[in-house]
Amino acid sequence: MNPNPIGPPETGSPSRVAALRALPARIGRLFREMKKNKHAYALIAPYFLIFGTFTVFPVLMSLALSFTSFNMLEPPKWVGWHNYARLFVQDDIFLIALKNTLLFALITGPISYMACFLFAWLINELPPKPRALLTLILYAPSISGNTYLIWQTLFASDSYGYANSFLMKWGVIMEPIQWLQDPRFMLGILILVQLWLSLGTSFLAFIAGLQNVDRTLYEAGAIDGIRNRWQELWFITLPAMRPQLLFGAVIQITLAFSVAEISIYMIGFPSVDYAAHTIVTHLVDYGSIRFEMGYASAIATVLFTMMLCTNLLTRKLLGKVGE
């Protein structure tokens, strides 16, 4: 019997009971729904099996291993926050790597992002033929693989190097500079090469996005009192291509944080005074040379967190475009 026949009706509880009672039905419906869509699951299965094995599982695994000491021979041993403490307190080289990576990302990230947009925007106003040609020239470096090694010749350390020879001819310097061995220049050269490589996927996405902005928006804008192309850019073009801007930001941020190969192949590994050491090269060092997998996982987790946070922050900022 109802224990409380007169008192105020209990709110929430009956509906909760109802929800609980409906649960089996809901699960049943979910199962039916899933069964009905078995074709869909069959189609996605191969991809998500691989994606799970090589992307989702490793991230979780990395997180778990980062709290252990593990060398692949003995079973992992739980060490708590020790790896992280070691990273930020004891490991001076990691701090150099962190500083280099942040410096690198803060410079190449925004510059390359804006360059991708600026040049896409300029190219967009050209007739189709020159547009296709310029797209090719600007995009080619990012798909040409190892070709960036040609910068080694350009910055060779003897007077045969093009940069040295050029500067000496003009009397700027008297003797050749050891561009790739001198800690003062390494990071700068890496930034230059990275910028050379960075008009990639987002650049293409921006060109494509610009071509698809609805023309009538511009006409409407002209009537509404848009006075110059900068206003047009800010109030019409940018908001219209916000999805592309977001996509481009994701790609450029990922690129800016993951520099390693050009450092290893251009400067060498390890670099003089660790001047070209980045978080990823630190990770490569511990993960593939020293096989301190627990410690390497902690490095990977720090990098993962940094990239994700930067992405989420950038998304917030890009939400303000056109306001």
Add this chain to the structure above:
Amino acid sequence: MNNQMNMKLKMTKRLNRSWAVDIMLFLLLGGVAFFMAIPLIFTISNAFKPIDEIFVFPPKMLVRHPTLKNFTDLVNIFSDSWVPFSRYVFNTFFIAITGTVGHVIIASAAAYPLAKIRFPGRNFLFSLVVMSLMFTAYVTQVPNYMTISWLNLINTYWAILLPSFGMTLGLYLMKQFMEQIPDALLEAAKIDGASEYRVFWTIVMPIVKPAWLTLIIFSLQSLWTNGSVTSHKYIYSEQLKTVDYVFGQIASGGLVRTGPVAAVTLLMMSVPIIVFIVTQSNIMQTMSTSGLKE
């Protein structure tokens, strides 16, 4: 009257200013295009330089007396190598082509339900994919090495191929592109009795040709020069290595090899660029749907 004059003044002023800005902007564009092109021009020019021009002082940008000697030297270097050069070439093509074909098919198959079928879990799975675009693959390398060794795939082509099938950018672009296919078209086919698999293979795949050409260039670009950090760890048999790896070997031959190295660089660079030239308009079509919705 005054107002009108004011407006006229404003307009001419604006035109003048934007004219000057235009010139500056296009000069900038020209300068950057030059900066981007120089290393490429260099690479091309170096490959055809005879040895005395490579080491001339002061160094010259462009080749004076072009020769094919670097390419014939390259052939000579490999004619007496332990593993025949054709084997490295085969490996490079095998990995690039198998990896690309596998990626296109597997990613398209997964993209179709994500774009067009409402099934439980679809939003969650797609948000995982978007999230994975936000970090570099280096993050996963430690566990991946362990997984690949547990699966006994070390020193096989699969160590490189299998992870490359699951590239996220390809799935993402493909799904975004498929979303614009009109539902009515797919419904009509289903009413005619076609199964989901049939709809996917005979209706969707032909429509999304621009998208898979785009997936091809991205996959090719990552596999073509895969000799980088990752593959050295997974493959140690000489017979399974790629041209990209040998490239490093020739380069370590020192100064004498500068010519042949330039020749290899040119050959390696030209393949992705030619593929891009051929597929450019299709790629632009795909990228127009690449936007990330909030």
